[in-house]
Amino acid sequence: MTSYILRRLVFSVFVILAAVVVIFIVMRAVPGNPAEVLLGPNATKAQIAALTQRLGLNQPEIVQFGKFFWGVLQLNFGSSIQFSTPALPLATSRVGASAELAGVSMAGVVVVAFIVGPLLARIPGRRIDRGFTSALMFIQALPPFWVGLLLLLVLVDHLGVVPPGGKSGFSSFIMPAIALGFPFACVLARLVRSGLIEVMDSAYIQTARAKGMPEWRVFWKHSIRNMLLPVLTVGGVQLGLLFAGAAVIETVFNWPGIGQLLINAINERDYSVVEACVFIFACAFVALNFITDVAYAYIDPRIRVSGR
Amino acid sequence: MSEPSGARPVLTVSDLAVFYPVRSPLLQRVTSYVQAVVGVSFTINVGETVGLVGESGCGKSTVGRAICGLAPVSRGAVTYGAGTRGHGSDRVQQVQMVFQDPYSSLNPGLRVRDIIAEGWSINPGLRPRAQWDDGVAELLRSVGLRSEVMTRRPAQLSGGERQRVAIARSIAVRPELLICDEVTSALDVSVKAQLLQMLARLREEAGLAYLFISHDTSAVRRLAQRVLVMYLGNIVESGTAAEVMDHPNHPYTRALLSAIPRLRPWETPRERIELRGEVPSPRDPPAGCRFHTRCWLARQLGTAGPGGICATVEPPGKELGGSHRSACHFADQAAAPHMTGGEGK
Amino acid sequence: MSDVTLQSALLEEHPASGRRRVRVRFVVASVIVALYVLVAIFGPFFTHFSMNRTDIVDRLMPPGTAGHLLGTDELGRDMVGEMIQGARISLTIGIASIAISLTAGTIVGLAAGYFGSLTDGLLMRLADVQLAFPSIVLAIFISAALGSSVLNVVIALSLASWVIFARIGRAESLSTKNRAYVEASRLLGAGTSRIIGRSILPTALRPLTIYATVQFGFVIVAEASLSFLGVGLPASDASWGTTISDGENYLSQAWWVSALPGIALALLVVCMSIIGDDLNERRS
Numbered sequence: 001m002t003s004y005i006l007r008r009l010v011f012s013v014f015v016i017l018a019a020v021v022v023i024f025i026v027m028r029a030v031p032g033n034p035a036e037v038l039l040g041p042n043a044t045k046a047q048i049a050a051l052t053q054r055l056g057l058n059q060p061e062i063v064q065f066g067k068f069f070w071g072v073l074q075l076n077f078g079s080s081i082q083f084s085t086p087a088l089p090l091a092t093s094r095v096g097a098s099a100e101l102a103g104v105s106m107a108g109v110v111v112v113a114f115i116v117g118p119l120l121a122r123i124p125g126r127r128i129d130r131g132f133t134s135a136l137m138f139i140q141a142l143p144p145f146w147v148g149l150l151l152l153l154v155l156v157d158h159l160g161v162v163p164p165g166g167k168s169g170f171s172s173f174i175m176p177a178i179a180l181g182f183p184f185a186c187v188l189a190r191l192v193r194s195g196l197i198e199v200m201d202s203a204y205i206q207t208a209r210a211k212g213m214p215e216w217r218v219f220w221k222h223s224i225r226n227m228l229l230p231v232l233t234v235g236g237v238q239l240g241l242l243f244a245g246a247a248v249i250e251t252v253f254n255w256p257g258i259g260q261l262l263i264n265a266i267n268e269r270d271y272s273v274v275e276a277c278v279f280i281f282a283c284a285f286v287a288l289n290f291i292t293d294v295a296y297a298y299i300d301p302r303i304r305v306s307g308r
Numbered sequence: 309m310s311e312p313s314g315a316r317p318v319l320t321v322s323d324l325a326v327f328y329p330v331r332s333p334l335l336q337r338v339t340s341y342v343q344a345v346v347g348v349s350f351t352i353n354v355g356e357t358v359g360l361v362g363e364s365g366c367g368k369s370t371v372g373r374a375i376c377g378l379a380p381v382s383r384g385a386v387t388y389g390a391g392t393r394g395h396g397s398d399r400v401q402q403v404q405m406v407f408q409d410p411y412s413s414l415n416p417g418l419r420v421r422d423i424i425a426e427g428w429s430i431n432p433g434l435r436p437r438a439q440w441d442d443g444v445a446e447l448l449r450s451v452g453l454r455s456e457v458m459t460r461r462p463a464q465l466s467g468g469e470r471q472r473v474a475i476a477r478s479i480a481v482r483p484e485l486l487i488c489d490e491v492t493s494a495l496d497v498s499v500k501a502q503l504l505q506m507l508a509r510l511r512e513e514a515g516l517a518y519l520f521i522s523h524d525t526s527a528v529r530r531l532a533q534r535v536l537v538m539y540l541g542n543i544v545e546s547g548t549a550a551e552v553m554d555h556p557n558h559p560y561t562r563a564l565l566s567a568i569p570r571l572r573p574w575e576t577p578r579e580r581i582e583l584r585g586e587v588p589s590p591r592d593p594p595a596g597c598r599f600h601t602r603c604w605l606a607r608q609l610g611t612a613g614p615g616g617i618c619a620t621v622e623p624p625g626k627e628l629g630g631s632h633r634s635a636c637h638f639a640d641q642a643a644a645p646h647m648t649g650g651e652g653k
Numbered sequence: 654m655s656d657v658t659l660q661s662a663l664l665e666e667h668p669a670s671g672r673r674r675v676r677v678r679f680v681v682a683s684v685i686v687a688l689y690v691l692v693a694i695f696g697p698f699f700t701h702f703s704m705n706r707t708d709i710v711d712r713l714m715p716p717g718t719a720g721h722l723l724g725t726d727e728l729g730r731d732m733v734g735e736m737i738q739g740a741r742i743s744l745t746i747g748i749a750s751i752a753i754s755l756t757a758g759t760i761v762g763l764a765a766g767y768f769g770s771l772t773d774g775l776l777m778r779l780a781d782v783q784l785a786f787p788s789i790v791l792a793i794f795i796s797a798a799l800g801s802s803v804l805n806v807v808i809a810l811s812l813a814s815w816v817i818f819a820r821i822g823r824a825e826s827l828s829t830k831n832r833a834y835v836e837a838s839r840l841l842g843a844g845t846s847r848i849i850g851r852s853i854l855p856t857a858l859r860p861l862t863i864y865a866t867v868q869f870g871f872v873i874v875a876e877a878s879l880s881f882l883g884v885g886l887p888a889s890d891a892s893w894g895t896t897i898s899d900g901e902n903y904l905s906q907a908w909w910v911s912a913l914p915g916i917a918l919a920l921l922v923v924c925m926s927i928i929g930d931d932l933n934e935r936r937s
Contacts (some may be wrong), residue, residue, distance in 0.1 A: 011781075018782040027797045077875070083695045125926075134678060141873045141922035145881050146897055146915035153904045244787030250876050263882055266797040278794050289784075323731035378836055400842040418857045427841040474837070481841060 004297055013191070019282040020072050023275050026063055078272035085270035089278050091258055097167055098257030102243045104173045105181035112185045117192025120282065121200065133190065140186035144245055148179035148229045148252035176253040180245055186237045191234055204216050236292025240285045310311050318389065318484045318517045319352040319403070321376065325383035330591060342591045344370040346541040352485060357518040358534030359549065361525055361564070365590065367541040368521045372487045375519070376403045387483070400431060402477035408490035410470035414462040420473055421458040427481035447476040452506050468499035470508065473635060476582065479514060485520045492527055504530055517556065525568055529553050535629070537561045539588060540598045547632035557603040557634040596620045597637070605638060682927035689921055693744045696737035713907040724908045726896065727903055739893035739914055742803070742886065743921070743922035748921045749807045753827030754814035755865050761815070763849055763857065764823020767830055777823070780816045788813040792875050793884055801887040806879060810872050821864055827855035859932070877918055893918050
């Protein structure tokens with residue numbers, strides 16, 4: 001087990017470093033001179049040349065990459081053009097808000113899924129069951145940002161129930177958490193449902209019932225535990241996606257998280273901040289995958305042997 | 309069983325060895341080797357059926373695979389025909405193989421006709437496309453299936469039927485040698501018998517040589533003219549089917565054959581020889597005679613302990629008359645009464 | 654994420670209790686998708702109002718107004734026209750991105766699985782690096798870097814999608830290449846391309862097409878998200894995303910501008926999911 005963890009850890013670090021390379025490549029793939037873009041259409045040639053010099057853009061690519069990589073290793077992404085503060089700390093300071101939102105959303109997702117899932121599992125009649133599943137699929141297919149807008153419309157404009165955006169008290173979490181989490185709630189609910197159905201029908205459950213075990217015990221002792229594995233698997237992945245989805249939702253709700261920072265930075269051409277944000281996203285995602293893989297390997301020993 | 313029908317060898321295997329490297333998980337360094345096959349030599353002549361028996365893991369399947377190129381040859385040589393080395397399309401017509409598992413040996417997405425005609429499709433010179441349907445129908449008949457089967461898919465066939473299709477596919481390219489790797493192991497008894505019957509008939513009709521690999525000794529007895537017995541990568545005994553199976557010499561062969569269920573056990577009383585002792589791993593085979601750790605004879609004679617001849621010296625193959633050879637230090641004394649039987653139950 | 658995670662996610666959904674009444678759902682979904690395609694191709698010929706004709710007097714008319722079945726937006730453009738245009742863009746981008754990523758991913762995955770060792774190591778490391786980024790963030794990043802255009806969005810979304818197909822192709826290749834019938838083909842003289850093409854690819858196509866339907870849904874929603882955020886298509890292209898974005902400021906007065914494209918989008922995505930779902934159930 002330890003060797004597996006070590007392998008995965010080394011692998012994760014390697015992936016992050018490679019991700020840094022990718023970030024550099026993509027940023028430099030921007031056609032045209034960033035200095036030009038930064039200064040706007042009215043800049044003179046001299047001004048452009050000066051800024052190019054200052055930003056080190058006229059050096060060979062390898063040198064630029066070297067400086068960038070070296071900077072990253074020291075956790076230095078340069079300074080934000082908008083705020084004139086170091087980019088990485090700026091990005092990290094916003095992670096908290098995003099993480100809180102993701103956390104609340106995930107909690108909601110799990111609660112909803114474990115309530116709705118078992119309910120759905122017990123629906124009599126195939127037609128009705130199909131209907132509910134299809135309805136869930138439709139809800140899942142709705143674009144999150146659109147649902148966000150709808151929530152704003154209904155809950156704020158028409159009902160005035162929750163604050164219109166930004167992060168304040170607990171009630172301000174509600175809309176963004178729903179908008180962020182509802183597709184995952186649907187996925188998880190369906191998973192819980194199908195896992196339960198499969199387990200409930202299986203032979204050893206029927207044996208337990210035949211032995212006279214009361215229904216609720218059958219449910220908790222046997223069914224839940226066995227359906228936990230695929231749920232955990234998908235759940236781990238979903239948490240990462242949840243965090244990523246924040247980029248869009250935070251913009252809709254003016255939530256002071258890292259996603260909003262990223263979008264703003266893109267629109268303001270604040271390259272250092274863009275790089276720092278993408279880097280943080282990658283680190284978080286890799287870390288989450290690592291944890292999920294290890295948790296899964298802990299539960300299912302076969303994974304440790306094969307190594308992937 | 310008829311005499312071997314031709315003196316020309318269809319296959320010559322000399323000192324074949326197959327080693328699989330074992331690698332460390334992290335750095336992929338080679339730490340040891342699995343010695344699947346060590347120093348195996350034999351020939352098969354035209355139209356001859358050679359049976360290869362042994363328990364699971366003895367390397368008999370690996371021998372079959374090495375012969376047709378599906379397993380790497382680490383040492384030694386495999387030669388087809390009288391000295392010509394088979395490569396590429398030549399090999400297609402020299403050796404073909406039928407596999408053990410009927411459920412994974414046919415492409416589930418193709419119809420039987422396309423499966424059987426695959427050899428012709430890959431090697432265009434063998435049969436013109438216009439004659440494929442006729443050819444397939446003929447092949448189906450010769451393996452005992454109705455020609456209507458050609459439009460079906462594997463999912464619609466039973467295990468026995470699938471094996472027949474697999475055989476038809478292999479003989480479509482007219483190989484000289486057909487390797488049957490545990491072809492009856494996955495089938496039930498009655499189907500097994502029919503398949504063996506069909507194989508015998510096919511052999512007459514097509515002049516095929518077989519390498520019949522099986523752990524089912526009675527099937528081998530029925531079909532083979534010569535028999536090779538393998539244990540842990542070595543051939544421990546060889547000879548004609550009558551020599552090896554009616555008068556087994558090597559202690560391992562004797563144990564193996566004593567386990568065959570008999571129809572009327574009260575008529576020919578015989579003690580069941582049980583093998584005790586650890587089953588060695590091919591990665592780390594015992595020194596001396598590879599069988600000595602489980603050999604009832606060595607235990608009886610006291611030669612299995614450290615320093616005993618069975619534990620230190622590899623036994624040479626000893627001639628026993630006719631084509632019968634046995635790789636045991638005590639082969640020539642095996643006929644003596646006090647040497648028969650073993651520890652019994 | 655490890656391959657087991659992927660496999661279990663793929664296999665999920667339908668327990669072996671065999672529901673065979675899926676047919677109706679599948680047919681309905683397919684018909685709807687076909688309608689979308691037809692509307693996208695032929696729609697422009699039938700609408701009376703040209704795509705970008707603005708009519709300030711008629712702005713923000715609700716659905717049901719005479720001559721404007723679905724209302725008008727803030728510039729007086731007919732919503733029907735907007736929706737049709739959005740359909741064209743979404744379908745084009747969706748189909749193009751999936752076609753590219755499916756082809757490239759499958760080739761890479763099959764090769765990696767079949768040839769193993771170095772090829773596998775190299776290609777899969779590449780995939781792993783890319784998987785360090787959540788897809789949507791990657792799409793946003795690439796799209797922002799390249800600039801706003803249909804081509805750039807297709808590139809960004811293809812890049813974000815190919816990995817999953819490569820993973821599936823590789824898994825299928827690994828599990829199929831050692832099957833007995835593949836060995837039999839080899840014995841019969843089949844070369845590499847024939848083996849991959851006739852024996853490995855056909856089995857791989859099933860999970861690949863199923864996932865393609867799922868990924869299609871992701872792609873078109875992603876495109877809408879990108880356009881909504883301003884990093885996707887330029888505002889002049891009436892993608893569903895840009896239309897929703899346009900309507901953001903008029904939510905209380907003219908909800909239909911933002912609402913309708915969202916429903917259209919969701920309907921298309923759910924129909925594709927149903928199709929994929931049904932394909933998944935069919936041969937298991």
